[in-house]
Amino acid sequence: MWLYLFETIELFSNQKSFSLGTDTTRNLWLLLHFKHLEIKHKTLLYQVDNGIRQRKNTKHPVRKMVKKHNTTTELLSYLSDKPYKVRHLELEFTNGWKIKQMPYIALRFYTNSTEERDELITGLLSISGQGPIDIPKLEENYTYSFNSHDTLVKVDPEGLPLPDEFWPKERVDEWRKDQVKIYNTNLDEDSESVPF
DSSP states (O other): OOOOSOOEEEEOTTSSEEEEEOOTTTOGGGGGGGTTSOEEEEEEEEEEOOGGGSOTTOOOOEEEOOOOOSSHHHHHHHHHTSOEEEEEEEEEETTSOEEEEETTTEEEEEOSSHHHHHHHHHHHHHHHTOOOOOGGGSOTTOEEEESSSSOEEESOTTSOOOOOTTSOHHHHHHHHHHHHHHHHHHHHHHHHHSOO
């Protein structure tokens, strides 16, 4: 099986945001592609990790970085020679874009329009050697996995769309009710198929 830089993609319901599944501990270098943007606000939680030199029982506290950085280049240069493990990262740029790290599993990107979102997806996939993909064919709030460099497969084709932070409370409540119905239906089917 081939390993791809981006394993999954999910479009969010506001039609301006998306998530790319990647190993965020090793692939924070992707932020260098945003070095032309100025950082407006940053939230970074880190923990010292001395690797094999650290005693087994040593547990360093998680701290919030207060040092200011104007660009992602400055931030990554600073982090490159520190024994820090990034636990949480959120960047907001002066142009309105945002990037949020879902620790270890994904980067979420927030743009200002559908056109910017689609351009950013195309650009990031071309950096990785993946794509092109037909973005308008993707359904919002479903996770797609890369089956090859340009072929996507819906992870749960029978399932419900996954809620995102843009859903109103009523829609989330309705989604929960639907999930309970599906769960109870599956329990009933499993209990009927198992003889006593």
